[in-house]
Amino acid sequence: MNEKPALRIVVLLAALITAVCAVVFFAHRPVLSAGALSFDDNQYLTEDNLLVQKPSLKSAFKILTEVLNPSSTIGYYQPLSIISIMLDYAAGGSDKNLEPFHRTNLILHIFNTALLIVLLYIIFGQPVPAAMAGLLFGVHPLTVEPIAWISDRKTVLAMFFALWCLIFYVRYTREKGWGLYIASILMYVFAMMSKPTSLPLAAALLVTDYWPLQRITAKLENIKGLILEKLPFFVLGGAFAVITVISNTRSIIAPSSESSVATKLSQLPVMICYLIEFYLNKIIWPVNLSSVYPMPAPMGLSNPKVLGGVINTVIVVIILLYSARRIRVFLGGGLFFLVVIFPTLGLVRFSPWVVASDKYVYMPAVGLLMILAWCFGWIWKTAEQKITKQMAGLIVLVLFLSAAEIWGTRQYLSQWHSTQSLYEYMLKLTPNAAPVHENLGNVLQSQGRFDEAAGHYSRMLQQDANSMTAHNNLGSAFLQKGELDKAIGHFNKALQLNPNYADAHNNLGIALSLKGKTDEAISHYQRALQLRPFFSDAHNNLGILLQSQGRFDEALEHYRQTLQLKPDYLASMNGVAWILATGSDPNARDINEAVVLAERAVKLTKNQNFVILDTLAAAYASAGRFDEAVNAAKKAVELARLAGQKNVADEISKKLVLYENRKAYRRPPEPALLKP
8 A cells, every 4th residue: 555655656756857857958948059158168179178179088087187287177176077078079069069068068957957856855755846946946047057158067067966965865864874875975076076166065964964854953972973974075075175276276377366265354254245145136036147247346345235235144144043943944955055155155266257156056056945845845735635725826836937937048048149149248247347358359359350359358458457368369369460569569468477378479479470580489389389288279380480491390290290189270281281292302202191181171171272272283293193283283373363362373383384294393492381
């Protein structure tokens, strides 16, 4: 008789989880076609991150073992998150195809919603209230950022393991199985290996002993025993805290006085109160969401917004403490929220401009959802004998709130359509946000809109005159406009601020080479490669400059390094093909490889690049395929003339005469070059 009700509950729970997950998928489905890259996504998708972009067991092993000096990202040790992104690369993901990354993030979020429902059911024993709370979590607009922001994989993955940790722990407290205890510890480690902000979960387990597990009594021995029970969690958490501090300090480009340090102690209590109220407001009324929230100025009680946050937070704390005299629910859930979110309340700041972030609420929300599930359960229990107005009212309320959240989620997701639309949306909310101006400037510069890009970089410098990235980016815009002296001035300023800024060394090398200062340019390329050995642009640019000096062997080495990093890098592909096809020393030529590379480059450029066609013609001629060489050279001459490059067309025409006379071309000291 007892098995049938249990079976019915399992079937009901499974049906509810399936229905909720379907709704969550519907709410977030537009993320699969989102095209926006946000802030540090470039570390994984557009920069030379070989460990991520060349998936292999060797890469995974190196990611796992680079504990104190992670090379795959700028930041802390987060190997499981990086490996999961690497697997998305293996599944076809790239900066041109974001769907695999978004798909994994969405799947993890759906699993998290299901696991949350299971956790709430295990704790409170009521499937419908657990599903209601899970639904409100799953479709909430605050969950958009952790799903749509590719590099925020760490948040959804850490939550996945954290929920398993909690589930195993709750079951351990009731069944006393040591296997469950060990499994809980293991999941805690996995959560920290996904994102270090999972560290407070150890303390959160102690909070769950107070409520909802009701394991803490007034006896001192009881409290000591529970603390000793958590000792392995605290030891492991402490070890990961040390790893996080060291790895973050060693891998960031240039630690600023505001980055990776605690907010000033005098400001910390005020900051905590302000942020608690800020997050509670966003949870209740999730509008104007963004990845950048400006810090109130001044951060003090003289600011009405800050003062209001402090007053409201104090009122909430008083209410929680007063309620604990009769019931532990609200204080227990509130403490869980506070403990888990505490490291992000100004105690540690990994970036000078990140004050608050939607993703910071993702895991701490479990505490508030416990309160919500208990409240729903209390209402449901009073009406479970028959359908009453209470039950019907609760269902209608949850459905109404869910519908409103889905609308808000869809609206926010629409801003993630493209990188430009995302940053333009952010600027509407925070017009003076320096990092947004920087990133929007990068987007505009990639579109050839250099004046607009320079305007945004200048706005960034107005906010932070000593921003090395702003100087580097502004210099890059001037470089693209051909204003070399201005460009060099900004690159030098960036290097004064940070002599180890590899991008600035590379860009300064380009500007100096265009000014004819070849030796200086080479030294800056070499310095860039000392700082970033896998810097493909620097390898390619150095190869071009060495080739122009007739140092072909050295140039070939750097071109090959570039192609190892980016096999379709056209400039290096063309450089290798040219050197191998046109060398005067037969032993230095590799005609077959030259032809293969040149044909591949022509295919990639759809037969429309006269420089590459010139190289292909030279390769064909060296291979004795003169008829094909003539055709390629004629096409190259035609395209060069259409592009207004008369001198280049004349040079190719001279080679054409050789091919027509069944002779191969042997290069002069400085051949025609392809711009990257």
